[in-house]
Amino acid sequence: MKASDLFVKCLESEGVEYIFGLPGEENSDFCMSLLNSKIKFILVRHEQSAAFMADVYGRITPKVGVCLATLGPGATNLTTGIASANMDSSRVLAITGQTDSHLLHKESHQNMDAITLFKPITKWNWSIRNTDNIPEIVRRAFKISLEEKCGATHIELPQDVAKRQSEILPVKQFPIMRSKPHPELVKAAVKIILESKKPLILVGNGCIRENSSSHIRQFAEKTGICSMNTFMAKGVISDKSERHLQTIGIKQADHALIAMKNADVVIAIGYDLVEYSPKNWNSDLTKKIIHIDFTSAEVDTYYPPTVEMSADVEYTIDAILEELEKEKQENSSIDYPKKEMPELFKQIKQQVVDRIERHKNDQSYPIQPEKLVTDVRASLDDKDIVLSDVGAHKMWIAKTYNTYEPNTCLIPNGFCSMGFSVPGAIASQLVYPEKKVVAMCGDGSFLMNVQEIETASRLKLPIIIIVWVDGGYGLISLKEMDEYGKDAFTKFNNPDFVKLAQSFGAIGYHIKSTEEFPKILEEAKKSKDKPVIIAIDVDYSRNKLLLHDDFEK
Structure with missing residues (x-):
């Protein structure tokens, strides 16, 4: 089939529902192919908006949001939204058109090196040169975008390549099972939790992306540990919860920061340092940190995890709860679940509510x-x-x-x-x-x-x-x-x-x-x-x- 048709078939096989974008001369073949597709094209009035739409689609669904632009100014207009999606770990694929591949080595109309432009603001990007590679490139772009930490990818489709023929079919996709945490790390984390006096759960953006809310709520309820969230993790734990101290992330202006500074253990779940620097709450480096995320911790002077668990968040939480229950059965006198909320945390919760109302x-x-x-x-x-x-x-x-x-x-x-x-x-x-x-x-x-x-x-x-x-x-x-x-x-x-x-x-x-x-x-x-x-x-x-x-x- 025609290369642009194959590209669209590959997107269909990935479950793409919408493409947000603007047509241009160099992506016309792709747009013509979309006319025969079940994918809905959402015409926007500026490419930056297309990227923001794809960003939000990638946040609120488990799928990759897709946006489209032509070459040159169309591609440059996408960049702010793509950079935003990538830094906020949102699942996005940007597709840009390009002039004929035989013109790319020299000065030509609207020709610009979009691959180099998008490289620092995406997890991965590629320019298609061989039509038979389209299924692999598309599958790779989606796979990388969905891998933790999620982010943006980019594919460039030159005009002449879009017109060529191919007999290759889309690459099949299979479900990926994430790893479980190491048992010894789980035991180490539980020991720290049981020895703590004022532990706090810090819920980050990674918990929104992977729909881990029910497990994290269960963790907070069963342990009795107080919690708070970053801006992008609002709602993972309901603000109605008595032991949820709500939102942190405004440096010295957060009343909840008092609780963070007084905590002896911080259980950071899906925490993205890009949102809120650990220097704000661990400047004296006295806190024990339990890092729970799909990926390993970012290297930061003020974020040295005592225990670092890079595994599926839901598996990890379940494993910790199971180990805590085992410890409780062996020693009924341990403070689990924590029955009393620290008096300081009670005061902070009340003051946060009072300030809102x-x-x-x-x-x-x-x-x-x-x-x-x-x-x-x-x-x-x-x-x-x-x-x-x-x-x-x-x-x-x-x-x-x-x-x-x-x-x-x-x-x-x-x-x-x-x-x-x-x-x-x-x-x-x-x-x-x-x-x-x-x-x-x-x-x-x-x-x-x-x-x-x-x-x-x-x-x-x-x-x-x-x-x-x-x-x-x-x-x-x-x-x-x-x-x-x-x-x-x-x-x-x-x-x-x-x-x-x-x-x-x-x-x-x-x-x-x-x-x-x-x-x-x-x-x-x-x-x-x-x-x-x-x-x-x-x-x-x-x-x-x-x-x-x-x-x-």
């Missing part, structure tokens, strides 16, 4: 960040999805949005690229049409991919976009003021958000009072086939709380 009845306008977040939380079901963009609002969402299920509060926290939430909401709504999907973004990040409102309107997706309006890049301004006493180049003007929404065929609101917000939010939820944009002015006067935990007691 402190402004829930505040009707002042512009709206307080906590009030905005608690109103959104009250309006949504436990399994509805909120996506945060990057900016000051991201910090407030991470700190104050109660999350009860995994993958229901998505926060990019490795590469931290602005412009993530709107395209991410589109992908989420495609995957889960029955759920309410809310993108929360600042007025800075919203306009970075505002063109995708047309995509959402065309696809008749009722995503809700809440724009936090303050007329500036609030987080940058905050940090400049904190360090220099003044800010520089952070202020801008905004469009009329209502007219902007209407021009895209969406529904638009600009809230004028805090009392109005929950009513408009309920109205927005009634939309069945139109995106809704809600702009609301936000009072950021207490943003210092994001940098200094003691700014407001």
Whole structure:
């Protein structure tokens, strides 16, 4: 068959459901082949958005998200989203077109070395030169993307190669069984847990990727050990849990950091150091660390594991629980499960909850960040999805949005690229049409991919976009003021958000009072086939709380 047809057949065999992207002259053969495929092509308005959509698809499903761009500027536009997916360990495959292979050695129209460009922002990438290699290359790209730690891969398909013929069939795939932990390491970990006075479970991004939530919840419940999560692991353990101290990840501004600094043992499960440096909680190198992840620990001065278990997370947790139960049967006097929650941890849990709820009845306008977040939380079901963009609002969402299920509060926290939430909401709504999907973004990040409102309107997706309006890049301004006493180049003007929404065929609101917000939010939820944009002015006067935990007691 034609090489582009073979490529598409290989994608079908991998279970690809959607491809997000833009057509171009050099990937036209591939697009023509897609016309005869069951794979749905989602036309976007900018390639960066295609990458963000593939990123979110790869986070909330067990599959690889796929995005497509042409050569040159199409490929370069993908890079921010691909770098973000790779650093956040999201399963993504980027496909780019290329000029005829006989022109690649010299100066030619839009010719650029995309393989070198994508190399540092992917786990693996390759340019197809032989049509008979397509099945192996595609299978390899998917396998590497799915292997822990997950990440992005990239395949380049030159225009002339896409037109050639091949008689090779797609490579069959078989399930992969992951390894179990070594019994001696399990015993060593259990000994440390039983000897500990103030152990803590630190839940990281790896637990979201592998859907390990039920096992980790069971581990926390059966051991009685308190827990907390990074930004990207929100919901792995429910914030309703009495012994869950909620979210950490804002350096010195986390109240929960007090607990981390007082813990004698940290059980780090699926912890990605890119999210939150261990220097913040182990600067004195006094803690015993039990590392549980699919891969070995990153080398870091402040993260020297006492016990390092690189194996399937679910197998490992089950093995530890089994060994703990065996120890309990042999010695009934040991403190397992831990009956008493350390008094300090009780106080921290109560204070975290109090801080979240402190402004829930505040009707002042512009709206307080906590009030905005608690109103959104009250309006949504436990399994509805909120996506945060990057900016000051991201910090407030991470700190104050109660999350009860995994993958229901998505926060990019490795590469931290602005412009993530709107395209991410589109992908989420495609995957889960029955759920309410809310993108929360600042007025800075919203306009970075505002063109995708047309995509959402065309696809008749009722995503809700809440724009936090303050007329500036609030987080940058905050940090400049904190360090220099003044800010520089952070202020801008905004469009009329209502007219902007209407021009895209969406529904638009600009809230004028805090009392109005929950009513408009309920109205927005009634939309069945139109995106809704809600702009609301936000009072950021207490943003210092994001940098200094003691700014407001």
